[in-house]
Amino acid sequence: MTNAPTRAPDPQESDAEKTDSPTPEGHVAAWWLPKADFQQLIERLESRGYEVVGPTVDQEAIVYDRIRSTDDLPRGWTDEQSPGRYRLVRRDDEAWFGFVVGPQSWKKYLFPPVATLLTSQRTEAGWRMEAPATEAPRYAILGARACEVAAIAVQDRVFAGGAYVDPLYVARRANLFVIAVQCTQAASTCFCSSMGTGPACQRGFDLALTELPHGFVVTVGSPSGQSLTEELPVRLATAAETLEAAERRDAAAAQISRHLDKHDIRNLLLNNLDHQRWDDVAERCLSCSNCTMVCPTCFCSTVVEVTDLTGDQAQRERRWDSCFNLDLAFLNGTPARPTIRSRYRQWLTHKLASWHDQFGESGCVGCGRCLTWCPVGIDLTAEVAAIRQTATAAEPAS
Amino acid sequence: MPLTTNDLRELLGSLRFTGPLPAKSLNALASLGSVRDYGGMETVFREGSASDATFVIVSGQIALEMQISGRGSVQILSLGPGDMLAWSGMVGDRRMTATAKTLESSRLIAFPAQKILELAESDHEFGFAWMRALAEALARRLVATRLQFLDLFAEPSDDASQQRGAT
Amino acid sequence: MTAPSTTTASPSQANPWVPHLATIVDMTPEAPGVTTFRLRLNDSQLASRFCCEPGQFNMLYVPGFGESAISASGPPRVGGDLFHTVRTAGNVTRRLSTMRPGDSLGLRGPFGTSWPIAQCEGNDIVLVAGGIGLAPLRPVIYYLMARRERFGQCTLIYGARAPEMLLFRRDYPSWREAGINVLPTVDRTSSGWSGAIGVVTMLIDRFQPLVAPQTTLLMCGPEVMMKYSLTSAARRGLPLDRIWLSLERNMQCAVGLCGHCQFGPAFVCKNGPVMRADLIEPLLHVSQL
Numbered sequence: 001m002t003n004a005p006t007r008a009p010d011p012q013e014s015d016a017e018k019t020d021s022p023t024p025e026g027h028v029a030a031w032w033l034p035k036a037d038f039q040q041l042i043e044r045l046e047s048r049g050y051e052v053v054g055p056t057v058d059q060e061a062i063v064y065d066r067i068r069s070t071d072d073l074p075r076g077w078t079d080e081q082s083p084g085r086y087r088l089v090r091r092d093d094e095a096w097f098g099f100v101v102g103p104q105s106w107k108k109y110l111f112p113p114v115a116t117l118l119t120s121q122r123t124e125a126g127w128r129m130e131a132p133a134t135e136a137p138r139y140a141i142l143g144a145r146a147c148e149v150a151a152i153a154v155q156d157r158v159f160a161g162g163a164y165v166d167p168l169y170v171a172r173r174a175n176l177f178v179i180a181v182q183c184t185q186a187a188s189t190c191f192c193s194s195m196g197t198g199p200a201c202q203r204g205f206d207l208a209l210t211e212l213p214h215g216f217v218v219t220v221g222s223p224s225g226q227s228l229t230e231e232l233p234v235r236l237a238t239a240a241e242t243l244e245a246a247e248r249r250d251a252a253a254a255q256i257s258r259h260l261d262k263h264d265i266r267n268l269l270l271n272n273l274d275h276q277r278w279d280d281v282a283e284r285c286l287s288c289s290n291c292t293m294v295c296p297t298c299f300c301s302t303v304v305e306v307t308d309l310t311g312d313q314a315q316r317e318r319r320w321d322s323c324f325n326l327d328l329a330f331l332n333g334t335p336a337r338p339t340i341r342s343r344y345r346q347w348l349t350h351k352l353a354s355w356h357d358q359f360g361e362s363g364c365v366g367c368g369r370c371l372t373w374c375p376v377g378i379d380l381t382a383e384v385a386a387i388r389q390t391a392t393a394a395e396p397a398s
Numbered sequence: 399m400p401l402t403t404n405d406l407r408e409l410l411g412s413l414r415f416t417g418p419l420p421a422k423s424l425n426a427l428a429s430l431g432s433v434r435d436y437g438g439m440e441t442v443f444r445e446g447s448a449s450d451a452t453f454v455i456v457s458g459q460i461a462l463e464m465q466i467s468g469r470g471s472v473q474i475l476s477l478g479p480g481d482m483l484a485w486s487g488m489v490g491d492r493r494m495t496a497t498a499k500t501l502e503s504s505r506l507i508a509f510p511a512q513k514i515l516e517l518a519e520s521d522h523e524f525g526f527a528w529m530r531a532l533a534e535a536l537a538r539r540l541v542a543t544r545l546q547f548l549d550l551f552a553e554p555s556d557d558a559s560q561q562r563g564a565t
Numbered sequence: 566m567t568a569p570s571t572t573t574a575s576p577s578q579a580n581p582w583v584p585h586l587a588t589i590v591d592m593t594p595e596a597p598g599v600t601t602f603r604l605r606l607n608d609s610q611l612a613s614r615f616c617c618e619p620g621q622f623n624m625l626y627v628p629g630f631g632e633s634a635i636s637a638s639g640p641p642r643v644g645g646d647l648f649h650t651v652r653t654a655g656n657v658t659r660r661l662s663t664m665r666p667g668d669s670l671g672l673r674g675p676f677g678t679s680w681p682i683a684q685c686e687g688n689d690i691v692l693v694a695g696g697i698g699l700a701p702l703r704p705v706i707y708y709l710m711a712r713r714e715r716f717g718q719c720t721l722i723y724g725a726r727a728p729e730m731l732l733f734r735r736d737y738p739s740w741r742e743a744g745i746n747v748l749p750t751v752d753r754t755s756s757g758w759s760g761a762i763g764v765v766t767m768l769i770d771r772f773q774p775l776v777a778p779q780t781t782l783l784m785c786g787p788e789v790m791m792k793y794s795l796t797s798a799a800r801r802g803l804p805l806d807r808i809w810l811s812l813e814r815n816m817q818c819a820v821g822l823c824g825h826c827q828f829g830p831a832f833v834c835k836n837g838p839v840m841r842a843d844l845i846e847p848l849l850h851v852s853q854l
Contacts, residue, residue: 117582120628164820300824307629314628330563330815342853357830473754476762545764550787551696551726564655565633
């Protein structure tokens with residue numbers, strides 16, 4: 001274990017007045033971490049046993065992968081997004097986090113696409129069945145956006161908030177270190193402000209970073225985050241730095257151009273299950289399930305039995321599934337939702353309406369991925385607006 | 399033991415098919431109706447015969463059968479207390495579409511078809527009430543027949559593609 | 566939509582994915598393709614406190630083949646053997662039907678909501694079942710027989726495809742003797758049958774005496790059958806909040822996490838399978854919900 005580096009000298013030695021005044025954020029202390037020292041953040045996390053994962057450029061998109069060095073980050077890249085369109089474009093600066101969200105979400109680390117739930121072995125004494133003994137990985141996610149942090153909280157409620165708890169999720173979640181990065185811009189597909197999940201990230205992180213040209217304003221969100229800052233060459237952020245950070249965050253909010261009117265949306269959708277709009281969208285929707293794959297809160301899965309030729313060993317493997325899959329729901333052996341119309345309706349009403357009944361909140365965090373990655377550019381904010389226009393009067397549905 | 403017209407009227411008022419009819423209609427029916435008692439396994443009417451009566455069942459069970467060449471006599475439906483029997487007395491070709499046999503001792507009230515139809519022609523209020531009761535009974539029977547036809551309890555086939563969701 | 570709580574499901578084990586081991590004690594053929602399994606949990610301590618309430622189900626696991634959700638179909642007794650009536654319909658149940666007493670399998674459960682029988686004490690109760698749907702109601706019949714004096718009229722209206730498909734037929738005399746009015750009916754007759762022919766809605770229409778609104782109706786069968794039975798019952802004056810259905814959807818994880826069994830906002834495995842009719846009746850009329 002290396003010696004913890006000494007803190008950089010605080011600017012109060014040169015500017016007593018500034019350090020006495022409260023930071024624009026109020027009484028929460030903000031730290032400053034220069035970009036030159038950022039690599040130490042990664043190294044300190046690794047020495048604590050974390051695998052640091054974060055955004056990287058791959059196959060012309062920004063996806064999440066192992067981060068070993070700040071060189072792995074998408075420096076100088078930004079994303080242009082609109083319904084059905086995603087392009088990576090060079091920025092005219094070298095911002096490290098100058099983009100919003102890509103086709104992946106952090107759910108692949110907490111709720112992995114493939115996971116073994118059970119192994120069974122035939123022995124002389126009969127079957128032995130046990131959960132896999134592997135230890136849960138320790139991930140430090142670097143660069144989580146406010147909407148993504150909100151999505152993690154939504155999945156917390158799904159996987160760990162009810163009568164039945166998924167031990168795989170809980171173990172990975174307990175090991176998770178969250179470094180949020182505050183958005184300083186918005187894509188045209190973002191509508192987090194409508195969902196109350198952003199663009200500012202105010203909770204759910206260990207550390208939150210706001211990027212300025214030469215470094216980051218760092219706020220601490222947990223004791224873990226606090227103890228990590230104590231190992232880093234941070235100093236108190238100046239009032240100017242915190243002000244500029246606030247202005248950059250405000251710029252993100254100002255750029256948001258898409259909105260979802262979620263007034264009484266649960267009753268609106270559940271009272272209009274036979275609305276004409278479901279037929280309209282069904283003519284466009286390909287039932288490709290992209291939206292459910294990129295969505296950070298979708299949680300449908302299927303469990304398959306995997307066995308070897310001897311039949312003496314078997315495993316139960318959980319894999320991501322989608323409500324757009326014809327094979328998801330059955331009634332008496334035949335598909336319960338045989339039409340695209342019924343499957344699209346299931347997806348949207350679950351995400352925006354039924355989720356309220358099930359979990360007490362919306363399933364949507366307004367990240368906009370489903371708009372971007374839909375091959376035909378279906379925009380759920382527009383679908384909801386269209387239903388609202390000619391809806392049956394919304395009384396509370398049963 | 400013969401029933402008085404008043405007794406009959408009260409009885410008709412308590413049965414499901416005739417109960418909802420207005421008082422005047424019940425009076426008219428009571429004056430036209432007569433009680434018929436059957437033992438078990440007795441034929442009430444035969445398929446194909448001229449329908450000269452419509453019935454309402456007071457007690458017991460009646461099975462309807464149709465003759466299918468190659469299969470013989472096939473029981474298709476059973477009726478019980480409160481059900482109407484022999485709607486072909488009122489509508490259709492006036493020929494019974496099934497044979498009716500009692501499964502156990504049964505009591506029916508019979509209405510002469512011709513007299514009922516004449517009354518319906520002359521008294522439209524009665525005619526409407528009677529026909530509506532008939533239509534509603536037939537509607538329920540139609541839905542029930544559809545459910546029978548849908549074969550809801552059919553055994554799953556071995557063909558995997560038809561039952562791919564079955565575990 | 567919040568269903569009134571009849572849940573007696575408990576987080577059965579710390580890890581809901583890991584089954585308990587159980588052994589087949591015996592197998593009773595009930596009808597072509599239908600067998601009742603009597604199972605005993607290998608862990609006798611667990612067995613002594615395990616109880617599957619009427620209406621609840623277990624996930625039966627055959628390693629190498631998969632799991633199948635099967636309702637409890639036997640006497641609801643804490644510590645008693647577990648009875649599951651299985652209809653051969655797919656890979657897992659087909660494999661199950663070839664197993665023998667002494668074979669072991671996995672069991673996860675108990676899951677789901679249960680029939681609200683205790684709330685019906687003092688009143689009449691009518692059970693309406695179709696096909697394999699009688700199996701999840703049989704525990705209710707056992708319960709009623711054991712406490713017969715606490716209930717009013719107890720009636721079973723049961724429809725099956727044909728007389729040889731009527732489940733538990735050999736039990737009907739003992740049920741009748743215990744004061745359960747058993748009214749079977751078949752879609753198509755066969756020789757030797759002198760009972761009712763036609764669907765259960767016809768029997769609901771003519772059922773006497775029906776003292777609405779105190780009577781409770783418990784229903785289990787194909788969804789179409791239940792939908793029209795609801796109509797018939799409502800026409801007889803029964804309020805929908807005194808009617809309970811056991812819903813059907815493919816259940817996989819059984820703990821509300823895989824999303825397969827959703828019916829509107831409800832997870833059938835968690836908020837059901839037993840649900841009160843007034844809360845779901847509108848949903849039954851939405852096609853392909």
